[in-house]
Amino acid sequence: MNAGKLDLPKTVGVWNRPDSSRHINSKNIFQYMNGAGELYLGYRFRHLEVFDYTSPDQGNILVELYFMENADDAFGLLSLDWGGEPVSFGGTPAATSNQFFTASTRALYGGGLMRLWSDDIYARIMAERETPTSKDAVFALGKAIAANTQQPPEPALVKILPLEIDAVWKLRVDRLSFFRSHLVLNSIYYLSHENILDFDLLTEAVSAPYEHISNSGDPKRSQFLLVQYENPERARQALNRFHDAYLPEYKKIITADTDADNQSLLKLEDGWLAYKLLGKYIAIVFECPDPESAKVILKKNESNLLKKGEGS
Amino acid sequence: MKDKKPVLTRRDFIRGTIGVTLGASILGLPWPSGGAKAAGSSLVTIVRDKKAMDSAKNIDITVLEKMLTETLTKVTGQKNTKDAWLSLVKPNDVIGLVPTDHLNPTHDEVVHVVKNSLMDSGIPEDRIRDAQGPRNAKKCDALIAIPGLKAHWLTGIGTVLKNYIMYSGSPSRYHQSNSAKLGEIWNLPFVKGKTKLVLVDSLYPLCDKGPQPDPRYLWNYNGFIAGTDPVAVETVCLKIITEKRKTIRGEPWPLSPPPICVEAADKVYGLGTSRIEQIQIKHYGWEEELLL
Numbered sequence: 001m002n003a004g005k006l007d008l009p010k011t012v013g014v015w016n017r018p019d020s021s022r023h024i025n026s027k028n029i030f031q032y033m034n035g036a037g038e039l040y041l042g043y044r045f046r047h048l049e050v051f052d053y054t055s056p057d058q059g060n061i062l063v064e065l066y067f068m069e070n071a072d073d074a075f076g077l078l079s080l081d082w083g084g085e086p087v088s089f090g091g092t093p094a095a096t097s098n099q100f101f102t103a104s105t106r107a108l109y110g111g112g113l114m115r116l117w118s119d120d121i122y123a124r125i126m127a128e129r130e131t132p133t134s135k136d137a138v139f140a141l142g143k144a145i146a147a148n149t150q151q152p153p154e155p156a157l158v159k160i161l162p163l164e165i166d167a168v169w170k171l172r173v174d175r176l177s178f179f180r181s182h183l184v185l186n187s188i189y190y191l192s193h194e195n196i197l198d199f200d201l202l203t204e205a206v207s208a209p210y211e212h213i214s215n216s217g218d219p220k221r222s223q224f225l226l227v228q229y230e231n232p233e234r235a236r237q238a239l240n241r242f243h244d245a246y247l248p249e250y251k252k253i254i255t256a257d258t259d260a261d262n263q264s265l266l267k268l269e270d271g272w273l274a275y276k277l278l279g280k281y282i283a284i285v286f287e288c289p290d291p292e293s294a295k296v297i298l299k300k301n302e303s304n305l306l307k308k309g310e311g312s
Numbered sequence: 313m314k315d316k317k318p319v320l321t322r323r324d325f326i327r328g329t330i331g332v333t334l335g336a337s338i339l340g341l342p343w344p345s346g347g348a349k350a351a352g353s354s355l356v357t358i359v360r361d362k363k364a365m366d367s368a369k370n371i372d373i374t375v376l377e378k379m380l381t382e383t384l385t386k387v388t389g390q391k392n393t394k395d396a397w398l399s400l401v402k403p404n405d406v407i408g409l410v411p412t413d414h415l416n417p418t419h420d421e422v423v424h425v426v427k428n429s430l431m432d433s434g435i436p437e438d439r440i441r442d443a444q445g446p447r448n449a450k451k452c453d454a455l456i457a458i459p460g461l462k463a464h465w466l467t468g469i470g471t472v473l474k475n476y477i478m479y480s481g482s483p484s485r486y487h488q489s490n491s492a493k494l495g496e497i498w499n500l501p502f503v504k505g506k507t508k509l510v511l512v513d514s515l516y517p518l519c520d521k522g523p524q525p526d527p528r529y530l531w532n533y534n535g536f537i538a539g540t541d542p543v544a545v546e547t548v549c550l551k552i553i554t555e556k557r558k559t560i561r562g563e564p565w566p567l568s569p570p571p572i573c574v575e576a577a578d579k580v581y582g583l584g585t586s587r588i589e590q591i592q593i594k595h596y597g598w599e600e601e602l603l604l
Contacts, residue, residue: 034414035466035487036523081520084528111527129368130527187465190569192321193492245319269326 006121008051008063008144012137015053015061024048042181043076044069044201053137059128063141066122071152072204076178077115077122079158080187083174084110089143106151107142109135114142119149154178157206157228160308165300169210169293172221176208189223189286196245197227197282198238204228210297212289222271223286224297226305232280239275239282247273263298265291274298278305320492325570330492330579354544354584354591357386358514360535360598365515367532371421380425382596383511383538394433400508400540401454403434408443408452408506412475416462416518416525423458426511446478450502457510457542461517461533461549467491468571469553472510472546473583479503491569495577498542510545512537519556531556534598543577543584544591548604550574551588555603 010017022032025047029037032048040048046067053061068074087107107116112130116123125141127134155178163171177188180203182195188207191197199205205227212220229235243252243264253264263276271287274294283301288294324330359382364375384396401407409426411418427440443452457475464470466487473494477483480497497503514537520529533552539545550571557565578586585591595602 030484033524035464035483036415038466038487039523081526111530113527124524126527183466186569188568190322190325192319193490193569193572194319194321196319196321246321246323248318269323 006065006145007147008141012053012061012140013133014055014058015137016055017051017053017063022050024050038183040066040077042179042184043073044180045073053141058131058134061128061134061137061141062124062126064124065145066124068120068122071117071120071150072155072178073180074117074120074122075154076180078105078108078117079177080179080184081115082108082176084108084115087114087116087139087142089146106146109138112138114138116142116146118146119152121145121149155204155206157204157226160226160301160304160310161206161208161224162300162304165210165297168212168214169297170213172209172211176206178204178206180204185225189225192245194245196242198229198234198241199227202230210285212293220289222288222293222297224301225284225286226301227282229280229282235280235282236277239277242275242282242284263295265294267291276302278302279310281305281310320572325572325575328575330572330576354539354541355387356537356539356541356544356548356591356593357383358535358537358548358593358595358602358604359383359386360533360595360602362534362598362600364534365532369516371419371515373421373425376421376425377429379536379597380429380511383536384429386594386596387509387538387540393429397430397433397435401435405435405439405453406451407435407440408449408455409440410443410449410455410457410459410475411513412459413444415464415470415522416460416516416530418458418460418513419515422511422513422515426456426458444478446481449476449479449506452506454508455503455506457507459510459512461512461514461537461553463518463520463522463529463553463567465523466569467494467573468567468569469546469550469574471512471549472542473498473573473577476503492572492576494573495581495583498577498583499581507542508540510539510542512545512549514549514552517553517556519553519560529560533601533603541584543574543586546574546577547586547588547591548593552603559601559603
């Protein structure tokens with residue numbers, strides 16, 4: 001897909017754009033956005049097209065179209081923040097917070113900014129001044145970007161995470177993120193400034209908290225992380241590195257035997273941690289209140305992985 | 313195992329062992345001796361005025377001028393602006409103003425008001441310059457840091473300590489695993505000891521990490537946060553951002569990554585105090601949603 005096929009309107013309300021866009025690639029992205037470029041390079045970024053819509057007296061609207069390697073990468077960028085008002089451009093209503101939330105949410109709006117995922121494009125459309133008129137223009141531009149594009153499903157890895165572990169542990173779908181970089185992981189859940197899980201652009205990862213609602217109303221949260229590597233050997237190496245860096249004082253138990261109850265289970269400063277190597281996957285759960293919770297969260301995710309024919 | 317050097321992790325942050333694990337300087341600087349602390353007070357002032365900026369982001373310069381006067385006199389204990397400035401800088405100093413130029417940049421009006429205030433206090437215009445940029449601090453005798461208040465997706469907070477990143481000559485080296493080491497830049501020979509005042513533009517802060525500004529996380533705080541201890545000022549900024557995030561979500565919403573650079577600036581680089589209980593916070597003016 002390219003910007004020409006998108007057919008962005010020359011004029012939206014009182015806003016007009018120039019004939020051509022600014023073209024940003026991986027070589028000049030830091031000139032355009034400083035350190036923010038690390039975010040996009042942490043996904044499989046192809047290029048960025050920037051359109052400036054100007055108006056005589058109502059501020060500008062900035063349109064940024066990030067062309068990614070595929071739809072998973074574009075989804076990943078949207079998944080970093082599910083906040084805002086879900087927006088629908090078609091006949092179906094916008095998603096609310098339910099089990100299909102991440103699959104059906106394609107655009108979110110708030111404060112003058114629309115973020116959207118459309119096929120392999122992640123877009124940011126931002127009005128300098130939020131007014132009813134500028135909101136209409138932002139929505140019109142969003143609709144133009146989403147028009148005539150594919151609506152691929154969310155990444156397969158996302159669907160492995162069970163929505164419920166049992167009667168009390170529920171997945172916080174609205175905090176679920178898909179990524180390929182340790183920098184992005186750190187912005188969701190900090191582990192280390194070093195790349196201790198050997199992330200690269202061939203890895204895929206999903207992370208979200210499981211929440212335990214007790215009668216006291218004080219929720220407990222455990223962070224779950226599932227990483228898929230290119231092959232089982234890469235996964236084994238990464239898990240070794242993780243253990244050496246994160247758990248240097250603990251004995252290592254890493255095997256590829258998925259039938260045995262062979263996860264590592266450790267009590268750390270912030271709760272119980274469990275991890276397991278599952279073929280080309282690594283599953284880790286952090287900050288569990290007790291060892292039973294850590295085991296059951298890991299086990300349920302492992303079962304889902306096996307059901308989908310993976311993890312062996 | 314080939315590489316046995318300690319790796320800084322979440323566990324160090326929880327245990328408070330950052331100083332043990334941080335590793336060598338990027339710039340080849342020696343670490344300060346244990347317990348070294350910047351001279352000066354850990355007083356941090358917050359001066360706010362509801363009329364400083366309206367909801368359409370129009371700034372009232374007259375209100376800013378009053379806020380700056382109050383800030384200067386409260387931080388220094390002097391009776392007027394001129395005496396306040398002259399207690400911080402010498403009349404013949406070359407003074408560098410160091411605003412932030414990206415991601416929620418310092419408002420031009422704030423820089424303008426500071427510059428005019430210095431000139432009104434007898435500092436010649438040709439001795440006041442923009443010192444943001446790789447080598448600009450070298451030509452200055454005194455620096456006034458004027459960052460914008462903001463969270464940052466690589467460092468947790470990106471306000472005071474990160475404001476000097478260009479002085480390193482290699483800002484990208486601090487983007488990833490070395491972002492905890494931002495404090496060492498303040499100990500470069502041409503930077504160390506020159507910062508006479510940290511004045512944070514908190515008119516319209518950004519409380520989420522970005523990396524690009526999202527208007528949902530910008531709000532009118534309409535304040536100046538100031539002091540002479542950069543780490544204490546950063547710590548108070550951090551408190552305000554943390555409280556705002558909690559207000560937005562209705563539950564704790566910790567910054568991620570955590571602001572390790574702030575603790576390291578205290579415990580490793582000796583730039584000031586990051587312990588909130590050791591900071592004297594005084595606030596003046598508009599009280600609503602003070603977030604302290």
